[in-house]
Amino acid sequence: MAYEQPVLETRNLSIHFGGHKAVNDVSCQFHRGTLTTIVGPNGAGKTTWFNLLSGQLRASHGKVLLHGEDLTSMSASARADKGLGRAFQLTNLFPGLSALENVRLAVASQHHTGHVFWQVSARRRDIADRAYELLQTVSLAHRADNLVANLPHGDQRKLEVALLLALEPEVFMFDEPTAGMSVDEVPVILELIAEIKARKDKVVLLVEHKMDVVRSLSDRIVVLHNGELVADGEPAEVIASPVVQEAYLGATQGEAS
């Protein structure tokens, strides 16, 4: 992959809240078929950096490029349309709608049918079938008609992943996808992520604290600390590096696992 053009790139990406530099001068490139984990202690700027990528926040400086195209000034919806897909850390769904409807909305967005006002939504078999298939993928089919507000936390996390899969993005961004899940649910999600990686044509970005997960899945680890990129490389090498040991693992070993 060495000289292939990167799919996603950030150049000197920074955001400042007043004097606080939440993300400072982060430059990274991500290539097709790779899975990169972003680690760092709480408050290191991982989620903020994700927000800058997917457009929930606008950068103070620097650029976000997708296939060389500058996305920096685009809205979140336009970036999603371009292929930057995002699953959120805090469950962030449509609570008053059914699980199936949640996924159907994501599928409909991908099919660009949101403007169709003359058809009954439930009759769009193509969209409903795809949505149901995705619910099966995350083993939530039995919950299809439940309101999301009534789903247990773990199921909401799975639904979050189903929504991301529905968008069929080029860049998958998972923000702690397994946080708050019970032990037997975690493998379902990890397997899905491993499958996306195995397809070799997507970019996967993962924010994750569980070091065993990080070690087994990642091709590469990026370490953020106080908003700055402090290490970037092969998992074994990054985990072993003294700067990481000190900044992250040493300090927060207890929380990390």
Place this chain on the structure above:
Amino acid sequence: MLANLLSGDYPRSRILMVILAIIMGILAFGPFLFPGVRAFSMMGMICVFIILVASYDLMLGYTHIVSFAHTMFFGIGAYGVAMATASWGKGFDAVLLGAAGAMVVTVVLALLLGLLSLRVKAIFFALVTLAVAFAFLSLVTQLYPITGGEDGMRVHVPRELGPAFRPLDDTLAGFSLPDAFAALLGNTSWQEVFFEVRITGRTLMYYVAFGASVLVFLFLLRVVNSPFGKVLQAIRENEFRAQALGYNTVLYRTAVVVLSALLACLAGVLFALINRYVNPENTLAFELMVFILLMCVMGGMGTLYGSVIGVTLFLLAQNYLQDLLKLLVEQLPPDSALAHLVGPERWLLWFGLLFVLSVYFFPSGVVGQLRLWAARSPRTSNTPEAVDTDEPRTQYR
């Protein structure tokens, strides 16, 4: 067929279904069931207000956009027809031109409102619509030479829609419901139950309004159950996430504001034709805006069927609560404190009380509450939420 018409969105409560069927039946045969002008004009108002309130619900209930400019668009429609017929005489061409002009003004204003202020916080949009609506109201009041100011304008309705037009030489037979009720109690003879109905242009106009109301309602049912409508509900539930899914929410919100404004404008056109008199009080007043909001909330926001129930309840109360109170006063000792309290001139007080109680006991509106009861009782809980008619059902739908 029915599933198709209702877009798979059933009332989902037997009681509600019965009430709706009764309202629909009475409106459909209205001129043949109630003798007298008062009931007739109220039924016309119900038809017009169903359009007005249902379109408001599309914004408020389905998308959570609070707008105070709904009466402004209603007024634009009404004044459009009034002004056009005042200048070009009582012809259908004048009515159509006036309506078309009003629609153009409506689209432009709604687009401006939407694009300028929907980007920012919801409260800001509400305040902007309030300001614009007040500005429009005072503009209409001030422009006496064009709009008649406070005096308002007579609407010159085409002859075919006026009282002088008699399409049939003979009268038809009507069956008076109130008299039938009285006869059942033994107060009147059954001969008096039947009355003569003369079909006039006003009857035709009533049926135009009724037809428009049914069509608009079915159209809105389709809209809220379409992929577009689902995006609106997604925006209501979590706008931030709707954006992250790739929906340009500002565009969707603007589209809703424009669509709902257009329907309000249509309601205004019908109002002008059926009421044949428009003034700031009956089309643009802030009080009317509050009434629309009340009807929407009382019936149940985000249910569309709620608008039918809300409008009917509200207009019934507005028209007949005073009579009811008058009856009550007659039963009470004259000049007692209680008699003063239930005096017909205090109907608004009692109406306010009824409203507070209904919101307190039915926080999700009449329709919301009926559906909740229906969902709790095991008998009706398997009513399908969505729909298929001719296709085979799959296991999940």
